[in-house]
Amino acid sequence: MTPPRPKPSARRPRRPAEATPPASGGGPIELLPLAAGPARHPAIGLGLWGLGRWTPEDEARTKATIARAVERGIRWFDTAEVYGAGRSERLLGDVLARAAGATPPFYVATKVSWEHLRPAQIRAALVNSLERLGRTSVDEYLIHAPDSRVPLAETMPALEALWKEGRIGALGVSNFGVEELEEAERHLGEARIVVNQVRYNLFDRDEAEPVREYCRRRGILLEAYSPLARGVLAGRYLDGRPAAAEVRRRLVRLFDAERLPEVLDRARALRALAAEAELPLAAVALHWLRGRGAAPVVGASRPEQVDDLLAAWAAQPTAAVLDRADAIARGDRA
Numbered sequence: 522m523t524p525p526r527p528k529p530s531a532r533r534p535r536r537p538a539e540a541t542p543p544a545s546g547g548g549p550i551e552l553l554p555l556a557a558g559p560a561r562h563p564a565i566g567l568g569l570w571g572l573g574r575w576t577p578e579d580e581a582r583t584k585a586t587i588a589r590a591v592e593r594g595i596r597w598f599d600t601a602e603v604y605g606a607g608r609s610e611r612l613l614g615d616v617l618a619r620a621a622g623a624t625p626p627f628y629v630a631t632k633v634s635w636e637h638l639r640p641a642q643i644r645a646a647l648v649n650s651l652e653r654l655g656r657t658s659v660d661e662y663l664i665h666a667p668d669s670r671v672p673l674a675e676t677m678p679a680l681e682a683l684w685k686e687g688r689i690g691a692l693g694v695s696n697f698g699v700e701e702l703e704e705a706e707r708h709l710g711e712a713r714i715v716v717n718q719v720r721y722n723l724f725d726r727d728e729a730e731p732v733r734e735y736c737r738r739r740g741i742l743l744e745a746y747s748p749l750a751r752g753v754l755a756g757r758y759l760d761g762r763p764a765a766a767e768v769r770r771r772l773v774r775l776f777d778a779e780r781l782p783e784v785l786d787r788a789r790a791l792r793a794l795a796a797e798a799e800l801p802l803a804a805v806a807l808h809w810l811r812g813r814g815a816a817p818v819v820g821a822s823r824p825e826q827v828d829d830l831l832a833a834w835a836a837q838p839t840a841a842v843l844d845r846a847d848a849i850a851r852g853d854r855a
């Protein structure tokens with residue numbers, strides 16, 4: 522089902538769409554099919570979660586970051602009602618309204634909180650998200666995470682009803698394991714789960730692997746969040762700068778005191794591999810995911826990071842480099 526087009530913005534686009542420079546040396550970002558349908562899901566996107574503390578300065582920087590992404594051809598934006606308690610959606614809506622009419626079109630994804638999974642709550646959550654985003658429909662709507670207290674038998678039909686109304690283009694989930702996916706799929710009629718967004722990167726993959734295999738079999742696109750391991754795979758924290766307490770909290774397992782030195786050692790070995798191949802370290806991290814059929818949703822909190830991310834995406838690591846990176850990240854030093 523094709524959702525109704527969002528209301529065109531009353532404001533004029535600041536820059537004509539045809540003046541948008543290409544996303545990378547390689548032209549526009551490739552589109553991936555969803556559930557064997559037409560190709561419409563960009564292969565890489567920008568996530569709008571960890572953008573600071575939502576001070577006026579942080580908000581101005583975030584808007585500039587989103588605007589740079591729009592200008593450089595990024596079209597998939599990932600947000601959630603819980604990010605900044607709605608501020609992330611509102612900032613995204615503001616910037617995209619100024620770029621209305623851009624081609625290719627935007628692909629906006631947001632998420633219903635795990636605290637809003639009862640049917641009446643879902644409807645209200647979507648209405649509020651759409652209001653903040655300034656749209657009549659969203660391209661992708663995900664359950665942010667399951668809540669064991671609310672049966673999926675309640676949640677999934679409510680989402681399907683919104684999908685049938687055309688308010689949701691693609692239906693998805695996040696942080697779902699195989700059993701939860703099976704259960705969720707059981708409670709859908711005509712609609713299908715077409716996306717599962719999970720934490721997946723070179724260092725953090727064991728939990729995601731069985732899910733990836735299930736998704737591959739079911740034609741569900743795996744979106745990889747934290748693809749740069751919160752910046753480690755962009756070279757952060759490799760030169761002795763300690764990881765911030767906030768970062769440690771966000772990726773507890775990766776940054777836990779015992780595992781951290783080993784992770785940073787492996788990241789340094791990956792950086793050396795990338796340097797030898799004349800590539801940015803992030804290119805190795807992102808193309809490793811791409812090679813595994815996952816679509817990375819990358820965090821960038823300033824415009825220069827958007828440029829770095831697109832430079833990394835435009836690079837082309839060889840299969841041999843990616844195989845070696847895979848081995849190094851697993852701890853094989855031979």
Ligand SMILES: NC(=O)c1ccc[n+]([C@@H]2O[C@H](COP(=O)([O-])OP(=O)(O)OC[C@H]3O[C@@H](n4cnc5c(N)ncnc54)[C@H](OP(=O)(O)O)[C@@H]3O)[C@@H](O)[C@H]2O)c1
Pocket residue numbers: 567568569570571599600665695696718719745746747748749750751752753755756757818819820821822825826829830
């Ligand atoms: N579904 C879920 O439960 C869930 C959970 C987590 C994330 N997500 C989504 O996934 C997105 C990405 O997640 P993430 O932020 O954890 O991912 P990430 O891409 O692994 O890390 C992003 C962070 O890396 C740092 N970074 C990025 N580019 C850099 C560069 N060129 N040089 C140095 N550092 C750089 C930045 O840190 P600084 O900002 O500190 O500079 C940035 O915020 C989120 O925004 C969100 O949309 C979803």
